[in-house]
Amino acid sequence: MDLVFRASRVITPQGERAADVGVRDGRIAAVTGPDELSGDRVVELADDEVLLPGLVDTHVHVNDPGRSDWEGFPTATRAAAAGGVTTIVDMPLNSLPPTTSVAALEVKREAAEGNAHVDVGFWGGIVPGNAADLVPLHEAGVFGFKCFLIHSGVDEFPHVEDDELRAALRELRTVDALAIVHAEHPGHVTESGPGYRDFLASRPHHAEGQAISGLLAAARETDARVHVLHLSSGEALPALREARASGLRVTAETCPHYLTFVAEEIGDRATHFKCCPPIRDAANRELLWRGLADGLVDLVVSDHSPCTPELKEGDFATAWGGIASLQLGLPAVWTQARQRGHALTDVVRWMATAPADLVGLTRKGAIAPGRDADFAVFAPDDAFVVDRAKLHHRNPVTPYHGRPLAGVVRQTWLRGNRITGDRPTGRLLSRGDA
Incomplete structure (x- = not known):
């Protein structure tokens, strides 16, 4: 072997075990019992460390090009690596231009080329008037298509109405492409006042529930594959249960901030907590x-949506709605998961295996022969207090600042090479990469 990882705890698809993991030419060649492999180099994990597959985050707003003062590929992917994330899929907004055509995709790829510390794929976008662009974007390698059912926050990526959603789903069904949907119903969202209670009341549970019900009806009519983004309302879970029982091809994600924070603890000037849909109450967190x-x-993915510090200033009526958390997702989720009796095998399923499966990245998301040698060395019983000055994303704004979290990422490896942050070695991925 070129490289052997030796650990008393390795998270594999079969569960946690002591193992040697052998790497050859950047891929996992063997997973055996302990002390069974030899290699040119052996990395022995400490007794308090666990070898995880590199995480896959399919919901990241890099914003580059066009709004690189909000974020950029060098900083976003360095933050990802620091958090044990080895693959991201970049959203089609808030970059300029948005990724709604093949030409715009090429602009995005040019911005990312040579600037990524982890592997990067791309979503396409569904907006009014670009139905003819969807299949060409699919053929160009995007992993699926995002749309909004409500104003997106940026005017250059308008939301779709119900008939436009159905037309897009019918188009995507011809190539069995995935639609990922920001599901809030504009008819049930009102203007927010300045405080957090005002903001929460302006985007109630039923705004999410109505939008999800409409999406499920459209999916039933078109037989398209759909995915509900950043689920914040536990009240929508019965509809998802019924839809799956009826055979609809629907999946859903939530985010670390919905699993961590609660509305009761958010002050009226704490705009760094603002996101859409909003963080709800403690009982709702338990439903999620x-x-x-x-x-x-x-699955659990970050919805990393950063901006410049001044855009987060003001009140909840005017501040930018987005949370920067790409570096902190794993310890944030693990801190809460362990309190509820979940194991690292569960966290790996939610944050590595399921996101890879969602987008068809068959070489990512698991420690198994044939997969890329992407790893996170994680110390689950270590702890730290979040210091925004130590975060790698471009602008140090986060609601996690000052929060104690369990679990420390000590090393991250991409295709058998340790990521140091000095030299970008990430690759650009396309749908169908195996």
């Missing part, structure tokens, strides 16, 4: 955890 445990929520 139950949805994960029951398999109704498939």
Whole structure:
């Protein structure tokens, strides 16, 4: 072997075990019992460390090009690596131009080429008037298509109405492409006042529930594959359960901030907590955890949506809605998961295996022969207090600042090479990469 990892705890698809993991030419060649492999180099994990597959985050707003003062590929991917994430899929907004055509995709690829510390794939976008661009974008390698059912926050990526959603789903069904949907119903969202309670009341549970019900009806009519983005409302879980029981091809995700924070603890000037849909109350948080445990929520991804510090200033009526957390997702989720009796095998399923499966990245998301040698060396019983000055994303704004978290990422490896942050070695991925 070129490289052997030797650990008393390795998270594999079969569960946790002591193992040697052998790497050859950047891929996992063997997973054996302990002390069975030899290699040119042997990395022995400490007794308190666990070898995880590199995480896959399919919901990241890099914003580059066009809004690189908000974020950029060098900083976003360095933050990802620091958090044990070895693959991201970049959203089609808030970059300029948005990724709604093949020409715009090429602009995005040019911005990312040579600037990524982890592997990067891309989503395409669905907006009014670009139905003819969807199949060409699919053929150009995007992993699926995002749309909004409500204003996206940026005017250059307008939302779709119900008839436009159905037309897009019918188009995507011809190539069996995935639609990923920001599901809030504009008819149930009102203007927010300045405080957090005002903001929460302006985007109620039923705004999410109505939008998800409409999406499920459109999916039933078109037989398209759909995915519910950043689920924040536990009240939508029964509809997802019923839809799956009826055979609809629907999946759902939630985010670390919905699993960590609660509305009761957010002050009226704490705009760094603002996101859409909003962080809800403690009882709702437990519903989301139950949805994960029951398999109704498939994956946990960051929805890393940063901006410049001044855009987060002001009040909840005017501040930018987005949370920067790409570097902190694993310890944030693990801190809460362990309190509820979940194991690292569960966290790996939610944050590595299921996201890879969602987009068809068959070489990512698991420690198994044939997969890329992407790893996170994680110390689950270590702890730290979040210091925004130590975060790698471009602008140090985060609601996690000052929060104690369990679990420290000590090393991250991409295709058998340790990521140091000195030299970008990430590759650009396309749909169908195996």
